[in-house]
Amino acid sequence: MRIGELAKISGLAPSRIRFYEASGLIKSVERKANGYRDYAPDTEWVLQIITGAQAAGFSLEEIRQLMPMNANGWQHDELLDGLKQKVGEIEILQQRLAQNKAQLLLVIKGIEAKPEGMACADNAQMLLHRLRDEAGASGRGDAVAAKGKSARQVSKA
Structure with missing residues (x-):
């Protein structure tokens, strides 16, 4: 063909x-x-x-x-090992995505629940502190650093 x-x-x-x-x-x-x-x-x-x-x-x-x-x-064994390894990588990625989603939902909730009269920058700082506190409690410091950046970007909006 x-x-x-x-x-x-x-x-x-x-x-x-x-x-x-x-x-x-x-x-x-x-x-x-x-x-x-x-x-x-x-x-x-x-x-x-x-x-x-x-x-x-x-x-x-x-x-x-x-x-x-x-x-x-x-090669049966190599193929099976490679497929199992990829499934493991996908599972780790799914866990990371679930954590990222949970943090984004927290940020959204925090932005939507901004107290009346509070400046966006102050609300963003409050959200950053909340995310840092939760990350410290759960040991997810790297993910929070990325979310802190998101919160700073939100405060500019």
């Missing part, structure tokens, strides 16, 4: 397909006498694996290490 057809079927730009080929993620194909690339039918499946893995957070290098160049080259 030619690159245009593969691009249409896969939804990827021909340049992306050429990039994956140059990167060693899909088999290099020989050009015909007319210069056209002719890809094997299973290339569409390989492209789906690559794009799915990228969507799941795998880097191209991780994909290259886990994915064999042919169907007989799958």
Whole structure:
């Protein structure tokens, strides 16, 4: 199948397909006498694996290490370990995102509950102190430093 057809079927730009080929993620194909690339039918499946893995957070290098160049080259243990490691990384990211969300919701609540007549800058300082106190109690100092920056940005609004 030619690159245009593969691009249409896969939804990827021909340049992306050429990039994956140059990167060693899909088999290099020989050009015909007319210069056209002719890809094997299973290339569409390989492209789906690559794009799915990228969507799941795998880097191209991780994909290259886990994915064999042919169907007989799958390394069961390495593949399983790599997948489990990525699930662990996703779980850590989910925890961080949940903490960030909780802190943002606290900032929103603090801004919305600004006492009547209090200046925004004073309210922002009050929120910063509250976030620092909570971070000290829970050991999340790094996240609070980032939130402090957010609160300063809010005070300028």
